Amino acid sequence: MGYVKKNRDFHQARWDEPFIMEMGNPGERGVLVPQASDEVKKVSGEVSELIPAGLKRKKAPKLPELSQMQVLRHYMRLSQETIGTDINIDIGLGTCTMKYSPKIHEQFVRMEKFQELHPYQDESTVQGILEIMYKDEQYLKAISGMDKVSLQPSGGSQAIFANVQTIRAYFEERGEAEKRDEIITTILSHPANPGTASTLGYKVITLYPDENGLPDIEALKAAVSERTAALMITNPEDTGIYNDRIRQFVDIVHEAGGLCVYDQANLNGVFGLTRAKDAGFDMCHYNLHKSFSSPHGCQGPGAGAQCVSEKLAKYVAAPTVEYDGEKYYLDGDRPKSIGKLRMFYGVPSVLIRAYAYIRTLGADGMKQIAELSILNNNYLIKKLLEIKGLSMPFAEGRFRMEQARLSWQELTEETGVTTDDICRRIVDYGFQDYFTSHHPRVLPEPFTPEPVETYSKDDMDEYAAAFAAIAKEAYSEPELVKGAPYKAALGARIEEECLTEWGKFATTWRAYKKL
Amino acid sequence: MEKTFVHPYMPNSVPEVKQELLDELGVGSVREIYESIIPQELLYKERLDLPEPIRSEYELKKHVSGILNRNVSTEEYTSFLGAGCYKHQIPAVCDEINTRGEFLTAYCGDTYSDHGKMQAIFEYTSMMGELLDADVVSYTTYDAGQSVCSAFRMAVRLQETAGKERSVILVPDTMNPDIYSQAVSYCRNVSEIVKVRHLPETGLMDMEELEALLKNGNAAAVFYENPSYLGFFETQAESIADLTHQYGAVCIAQPQVSALGIMESPMNLGADIVCGDIQPLGMHMQYGGGQAGFIASHQKLEYMEQFPTYMYGIAKTDKADTYGWGRAMNYRCSHGSREKANEYFGTETGLWGITAGVYLASMGPRGMYELGETIMQNLKYLEMRLGEIEGVKANPFGRSNFQEVLVDFSGTGKSVADINKALLEYGIFGGKDVSREFPWLGQCGLYCVSELTSRGEMDALLNALRKITGEREV
Numbered sequence: 001m002g003y004v005k006k007n008r009d010f011h012q013a014r015w016d017e018p019f020i021m022e023m024g025n026p027g028e029r030g031v032l033v034p035q036a037s038d039e040v041k042k043v044s045g046e047v048s049e050l051i052p053a054g055l056k057r058k059k060a061p062k063l064p065e066l067s068q069m070q071v072l073r074h075y076m077r078l079s080q081e082t083i084g085t086d087i088n089i090d091i092g093l094g095t096c097t098m099k100y101s102p103k104i105h106e107q108f109v110r111m112e113k114f115q116e117l118h119p120y121q122d123e124s125t126v127q128g129i130l131e132i133m134y135k136d137e138q139y140l141k142a143i144s145g146m147d148k149v150s151l152q153p154s155g156g157s158q159a160i161f162a163n164v165q166t167i168r169a170y171f172e173e174r175g176e177a178e179k180r181d182e183i184i185t186t187i188l189s190h191p192a193n194p195g196t197a198s199t200l201g202y203k204v205i206t207l208y209p210d211e212n213g214l215p216d217i218e219a220l221k222a223a224v225s226e227r228t229a230a231l232m233i234t235n236p237e238d239t240g241i242y243n244d245r246i247r248q249f250v251d252i253v254h255e256a257g258g259l260c261v262y263d264q265a266n267l268n269g270v271f272g273l274t275r276a277k278d279a280g281f282d283m284c285h286y287n288l289h290k291s292f293s294s295p296h297g298c299q300g301p302g303a304g305a306q307c308v309s310e311k312l313a314k315y316v317a318a319p320t321v322e323y324d325g326e327k328y329y330l331d332g333d334r335p336k337s338i339g340k341l342r343m344f345y346g347v348p349s350v351l352i353r354a355y356a357y358i359r360t361l362g363a364d365g366m367k368q369i370a371e372l373s374i375l376n377n378n379y380l381i382k383k384l385l386e387i388k389g390l391s392m393p394f395a396e397g398r399f400r401m402e403q404a405r406l407s408w409q410e411l412t413e414e415t416g417v418t419t420d421d422i423c424r425r426i427v428d429y430g431f432q433d434y435f436t437s438h439h440p441r442v443l444p445e446p447f448t449p450e451p452v453e454t455y456s457k458d459d460m461d462e463y464a465a466a467f468a469a470i471a472k473e474a475y476s477e478p479e480l481v482k483g484a485p486y487k488a489a490l491g492a493r494i495e496e497e498c499l500t501e502w503g504k505f506a507t508t509w510r511a512y513k514k515l
Numbered sequence: 516m517e518k519t520f521v522h523p524y525m526p527n528s529v530p531e532v533k534q535e536l537l538d539e540l541g542v543g544s545v546r547e548i549y550e551s552i553i554p555q556e557l558l559y560k561e562r563l564d565l566p567e568p569i570r571s572e573y574e575l576k577k578h579v580s581g582i583l584n585r586n587v588s589t590e591e592y593t594s595f596l597g598a599g600c601y602k603h604q605i606p607a608v609c610d611e612i613n614t615r616g617e618f619l620t621a622y623c624g625d626t627y628s629d630h631g632k633m634q635a636i637f638e639y640t641s642m643m644g645e646l647l648d649a650d651v652v653s654y655t656t657y658d659a660g661q662s663v664c665s666a667f668r669m670a671v672r673l674q675e676t677a678g679k680e681r682s683v684i685l686v687p688d689t690m691n692p693d694i695y696s697q698a699v700s701y702c703r704n705v706s707e708i709v710k711v712r713h714l715p716e717t718g719l720m721d722m723e724e725l726e727a728l729l730k731n732g733n734a735a736a737v738f739y740e741n742p743s744y745l746g747f748f749e750t751q752a753e754s755i756a757d758l759t760h761q762y763g764a765v766c767i768a769q770p771q772v773s774a775l776g777i778m779e780s781p782m783n784l785g786a787d788i789v790c791g792d793i794q795p796l797g798m799h800m801q802y803g804g805g806q807a808g809f810i811a812s813h814q815k816l817e818y819m820e821q822f823p824t825y826m827y828g829i830a831k832t833d834k835a836d837t838y839g840w841g842r843a844m845n846y847r848c849s850h851g852s853r854e855k856a857n858e859y860f861g862t863e864t865g866l867w868g869i870t871a872g873v874y875l876a877s878m879g880p881r882g883m884y885e886l887g888e889t890i891m892q893n894l895k896y897l898e899m900r901l902g903e904i905e906g907v908k909a910n911p912f913g914r915s916n917f918q919e920v921l922v923d924f925s926g927t928g929k930s931v932a933d934i935n936k937a938l939l940e941y942g943i944f945g946g947k948d949v950s951r952e953f954p955w956l957g958q959c960g961l962y963c964v965s966e967l968t969s970r971g972e973m974d975a976l977l978n979a980l981r982k983i984t985g986e987r988e989v
Contacts, residue, residue: 016837017631020638020876021645030877031606033885034966036892040973044895047777047888052750052915055741057779060880061645071876072608075869079617081631083624086616096622100524104572106614108579109801116588118596119803120947122939125592128585129802142564154657157849157861165700195849195859201704204854242552273549274557289862296622297613297866298632300655301804339700343599343658343693343792344803356579362568365522371545372527378548379536399548424627432621433628439851456526457536489630492832494839499828502816505843507651507826508644509637511814 007469010430011487013080020074021509024066031068062510081489083432085295089459091380092426092434094403094448095190095238097268097290102360105293105353114352119344123329129348130328132355134321139358140305143366144264144284145277148313150306150320151346156265156287157192158341159304160232162317163261163283164196165338166308167230169315170259173336180229180258186215188237189263191438202229209442213394214243220252228258234266235279238437238448240377240400250280259283259312267291268452269374269402272367276307283308292354303350317341372453373402376460380451381406383464387471389414393443403450405443412445417474417481419445425473425484429466589800593972594944597919597963598744599659599691600803601795603773603886604967606877609797613870626830626841633840636865637827639872646772646875646883647789648780649811651818654825654842655868659792660694662808663738663769664701666790668858669810669821670736670765671706676817681735681764682706685728687720689713691744692952706735718747718912720755729762736765736788741781742774745949745961746919747912756785772796773890773965774917776883788812797874798867807864807871822847823858889966890918897964897973904977905986911959918963922946925957927984934983935960941979 036044044050066074084090090098108114117126137149153159164183171177183197186207194204205223210216215233231253235243243249250260262276262284268291276284288294289302296302306316318339319332330345361369381404384390389411392404408419423433437446451460474481483493498504506512521528527536542548550558569575589602612618621632640652656662667684674681684702686695688710699708711728712721720739728734737759741749749755752768759766767788768781773795781789789811798805812818819826828843845851848860878886898920901909906926910916924934935945946962953959964973980986 012630017634019634019641019838020872021641024879029879029881030608031604031882033878033882034604034889035885036889036896037970040892040896040970043899044892047891050891050895050915051777052748054750054753055748055778055784057775057777058783061648061775061883063642063645063879063883064876065879065881066876068606068608068877071873072611074876075608075612075635075873076615078631078635079612079615081634082617082621082629084617084620085622086620090620090622093622093624098622101620102524104575106619107576108583110610110614111580111583112590113580113583113586113588115799115801116590116602117586117802118589118594118602118800118944119600120596120598121587121589121594121944122935124939125587125944126802128583131582131585132579139565145559154661154864155862157859158657160861161859191849191851191853191856192859192861194854195856198854198856199858206853244552244554247554247557272563273559274553275559278557278559287862295620296862297864298618298621298629298636298869299623299865300657300863301807301867302862340660340693340697342697343660343806347804348802349804352579352583356575358565359569359578360524360575361522363563363565364520365568366563366565368520368522368525368528371549372525372533374548375533375536375540375545376527378540382539399552401549401552423625427628431628432624435623439845439853453525453527457532459526485627488627490627490832490837490839492834492837492839494626494830494832494841496830496841498830499841499843502819502844505819505828506814507637507640507653507828508649509641509829510644511650512829514650514814 007466008430010428012489014489014491015077015081017074017077019509020064023074024064024070026065028065028067030066030071088430088432089455089463090432091449091451091455091463092432094435094450095265096435097450097452099293099452100454101293101295105356108352108356109349127328130321133351134323134328136351136355137321140286140307143271144307145275146284146307147310148308148316150316151351152317152341153304153306154342154347155300155302156285156304157196159285159306160192160263161196162306162338162341163285164200166283166312166315167259168200169336169338170312171229180227182227183230183232184220184223184228185232186237187442188239189232189234190265193232193263197232213239213241217245217248220249224252224256224258226257228253228256230259230261232261232263234263236266236401238403238405239394240402240404241395241398242401246279265290266402269370271370272363273370282312288350288354293357294350294353301347301350303347319345369453376451376453376455377402377404380449380460380464383460384467387468389471389474403448405437406447407443408445408447411471411474415474415478417478419447421481421484422470425470425481426466427485428487431466589944592942592944593975595946595962595964595976596944598947598961600800601965602800602967603795603965605797605799606874608877609870609873612873613866618866618869626839630839633827635869635872637829637840639868640827642872642875643809643811646775647811648782649789650814651812653810653822654827655864656808656810656824657863658806658808659769660697662790662810663694664698665823665858666767666788666810667698667702667736668705669788670767672821672857673765673817674735681733683734684708685711685725685734685737687711687713687739687743689718689743689745690740717914718745719749719751722751722754722758726758729758729764734762734764736767738767740769742771742917745921746916747914748917752781752784760785771917774887776880777887793867793871796871798870805867807867820847821857823856823860824848886966890964893964893968894918894920897962900973900977904980904984906984907980918965920962921956921959922962923957923959929984931958931960937983938979943976943979
């Protein structure tokens with residue numbers, strides 16, 4: 001079988017690149033700007049005459065002055081000091097679904113016929129992009145089992161926000177909005193669930209895991225009441241343990257008159273195996289950049305999809321894309337809609353990639369994503385749990401879905417090396433640092449891998465071998481791990497208080513220089 | 516063995532490899548795994564209703580390009596559309612950098628794995644700080660709409676923190692209607708958004724009404740755009756800020772970033788929070804997908820604590836002259852404190868922030884000046900020439916404008932919709948029809964130019980309009 005390079009002699013590019021504000025020389029230029037023609041200037045006059053006196057800029061902005069090659073080289077070097085999914089085995093960023101983003105999709109989103117479209121063009125001139133958006137809506141209906149989809153959300157969190165707005169709109173129309181002011185979620189659900197609920201004024205009730213690592217069903221029974229607006233829950237949670245009582249959770253909330261919202265950031269493990277509808281949910285959302293393969297772009301742009309059942313269809317974010325048998329059109333005339341979430345219409349580049357991805361894989365391919373994600377995850381867990389000091393709390397012996405929350409607690413107790421130390425040390429082995437957990441850390445010393453379907457057995461073996469080597473280091477030479485990284489682009493450790501004390505904190509170079 | 520098809524995106528779809536993994540786990544099939552954890556009644560027994568897969572990259576390319584080729588882009592037609600999304604020159608270096616796989620495919624890695632990304636983002640905020648003359652600049656938000664919404668809520672929280680019950684946000688009645696509706700919805704449970712009327716002669720904010728509303732003592736903030744959504748400069752910027760402060764409210768301004776090479780930053784005209792969109796700084800329009808927002812303020816703790824987004828901070832290291840970067844004070848964000856956070860937060864628009872950094876570094880102060888200069892000159896030319904057409908009134912308020920100007924077709928007896936439809940025949944996207952958004956303006960289109968608009972294109976528009984409105988071509 002495949003050759004597995006264990007413990008590579010890796011070193012990240014380290015350019016020790018200066019700060020751009022200190023580069024270049026006055027007068028240098030990176031790009032020239034088109035100028036108005038002489039005939040135009042003859043009519044318009046000088047800009048100094050055109051701009052109102054009180055609004056004229058007094059001092060030119062202190063932007064760097066650099067020639068083009070020097071700008072390019074600077075940013076090329078910075079890119080080399082970044083570990084993207086394209087160059088590493090990106091299993092560590094669990095919950096983020098760091099799958100391969102097919103390169104052919106990049107050719108589509110760079111077509112002039114897409115990049116140079118203005119959102120207010122006449123609909124007759126954007127039939128292509130509208131067709132793609134419309135078909136995405138139809139495919140996502142099939143995948144979720146829901147009845148109406150809006151592709152307006154700018155990302156997963158905004159899709160969750162749209163779902164909370166929909167909850168509000170639904171109860172407002174029923175005259176129950178005042179009374180139903182509580183939203184129930186779980187501590188292992190993504191922070192956007194409580195975050196969006198409180199942004200819209202809901203009181204948040206949080207369920208904690210029971211001894212099996214699943215949300216406590218007794219706590220749910222105690223929490224529901226005539227004040228319950230909704231349950232916002234994910235399944236599986238970050239632990240990867242499938243909540244087999246999910247239908248009961250949904251029924252309990254429905255009996256209390258509340259709505260049930262499924263956070264499906266974790267779709268990768270359930271594609272074609274089970275749908276939001278099958279568990280009785282009223283709504284769900286997808287992170288299209290995750291499950292449907294868009295590159296994550298240093299945190300965006302992403303895109304979200306809001307999917308709802310028939311009774312909530314009229315509330316979804318506007319506009320939706322519709323088809324009248326002849327042409328595709330934007331339907332913004334939706335009087336009960338929660339309205340607009342963002343400027344224009346969703347994030348079309350991500351929607352094109354999602355379309356291409358679904359068309360590439362079809363029903364069997366989508367299901368195979370889920371199957372291989374589950375298989376990979378359980379294989380990787382088995383390999384990782386052979387490592388001394390690493391354990392998987394809760395539900396021992398039970399298979400996980402597409403990701404798992406592990407814990408270095410034992411290793412920390414025995415060596416003093418923490419998950420944060422290991423997270424830095426793994427960079428020395430040529431991997432992206434890993435996702436520990438959202439805050440608060442419910443499990444001690446967490447580590448959350450997600451080996452999606454695009455990673456090979458060899459990739460997983462190499463990944464596990466690196467952690468085995470680090471654990472060995474922790475037991476034999478803990479200071480080595482604690483002092484890491486050594487081979488990363490940044491060859492020094494930062495003073496953490498610069499990021500934790502307001503007096504030492506600066507978000508811009510100019511502010512830093514004034515500290 | 517289960518039915519599999521070997522796919523290039525799934526290495527373990529090779530039956531032998533898959534079998535090896537199954538053997539390692541001691542199970543006969545993946546089905547066995549998931550059926551042991553997902554209850555039977557929840558399993559989806561059917562096949563997803565999706566089209567059959569397209570097998571090869573070549574066929575996929577034919578298929579997707581075939582669909583996208585039905586679009587007509589602004590490279591084929593001349594576009595006079597703006598209203599929040601702008602076509603500008605995009606330096607090739609911007610595209611080169613934002614398509615680099617390392618940046619394109621990185622995500623939320625931190626200080627040590629993604630040093631270059633962290634530096635690029637901090638350089639972006641630092642250059643924005645110079646453009647805006649602001650010491651604090653947030654990480655990118657979804658778009659200007661989100662930045663405006665969050666700026667409004669920041670103001671309400673600032674008042675709350677100061678122990679004041681002030682929740683009204685005063686906005687110009689000429690503001691971007693999409694952002695207005697977004698803000699009404701986003702802020703509904705904490706704030707009421709009240710429109711201040713404009714002066715009918717000039718379009719500018721009615722200062723008397725503003726003062727009357729401020730006298731109620733319930734305003735958390737006053738917001739203005741500069742230039743306004745309708746294109747004219749708000750020349751009362753400083754007076755608005757003074758009046759706002761006199762009545763204890765926060766002044767929030769949304770500038771157009773492409774104007775800031777020639778135009779004073781609102782920070783220097785008394786604004787406390789400045790927000791907006793960076794799409795003009797190197798992003799293709801992408802049918803509206805190139806938007807990304809910013810929020811900025813002075814270095815004042817009470818303001819900084821109200822930011823709902825990530826903030827990237829610079830940190831000294833144990834090595835001289837070497838800096839690192841990290842996301843800081845995360846308790847402000849939902850990632851840090853869930854429902855106790857300022858607002859919610861998620862994956863925003865990092866790649867566009869890095870791109871805007873490349874843009875600003877390429878343009879420099881001279882490039883930003885020339886950008887503003889060319890735009891103003893082109894717009895003035897268009898405005899003057901449009902006014903020569905019978906029945907067409909360009910710039911009905913007679914103000915000084917940036918990039919966009921209202922063109923009133925009421926005198927031609929035709930609606931903007933009719934005119935735009937007719938312009939398509941000439942290969943022209945006419946200005947945005949604002950007659951539904953602002954009925955009091957009559958039949959107005961909002962015409963937009965940029966540094967890319969040539970005299971020839973403007974003259975072609977003028978000739979087409981002459982024909983459409985019944986005037987003879989000259």
